[in-house]
Amino acid sequence: MAIKISWKTNPICILVAYLDNGFTSSSNIIAVDWGKLSGATAPAFPIPLASTLAQLPQYVAVVQNVPVVGERIADFLVFLAANNKTSADKMHLVGHSLGAHASGYAGTEFKKQTNIPINRITGFPIGFGKRF
Numbered sequence: 001m002a003i004k005i006s007w008k009t010n011p012i013c014i015l016v017a018y019l020d021n022g023f024t025s026s027s028n029i030i031a032v033d034w035g036k037l038s039g040a041t042a043p044a045f046p047i048p049l050a051s052t053l054a055q056l057p058q059y060v061a062v063v064q065n066v067p068v069v070g071e072r073i074a075d076f077l078v079f080l081a082a083n084n085k086t087s088a089d090k091m092h093l094v095g096h097s098l099g100a101h102a103s104g105y106a107g108t109e110f111k112k113q114t115n116i117p118i119n120r121i122t123g124f125p126i127g128f129g130k131r132f
Contacts, residue, residue: 028086030076034069034102066098070105077106078113088116097126 018029073093080086088110095103100123107118 032069032073032099032102034065034099062098066101067105069102071109073102073106074109074113077110077118081114081116088114089119091118092120092122093118094122094124096124100124 093103093106103121107121111117
């Protein structure tokens with residue numbers, strides 16, 4: 001079964017998709033809603049050139065927030081690991097579009113703070129949910 005991933009997907013949909021695809025209820029899933037830091041809305045596809053240029057300043061601001069989001073995710077994961085709630089070998093970060101980049105930053109920052117790499121990081125490209 002394919003998991004539909006979209007910028008509109010809410011955390012409950014992500015949880016249900018994981019459970020429907022073989023993950024057990026003993027899995028811990030942390031969904032990050034970076035809200036205003038990721039922009040209030042996303043454009044429809046295909047994106048006309050005029051619309052793209054009009055949204056460029058907002059996109060640039062969002063891109064600048066990606067490292068901050070990744071660092072905060074890493075701080076939380078370090079906290080969980082330091083308190084024996086999980087370990088890096090059990091972590092799998094999944095991100096979509098700029099969330100994929102935030103996941104990468106989180107992995108880098110986690111390793112910087114702990115000297116241990118996160119087990120797995122998966123990034124889905126923009127438009128991924130439209131393919132399934």
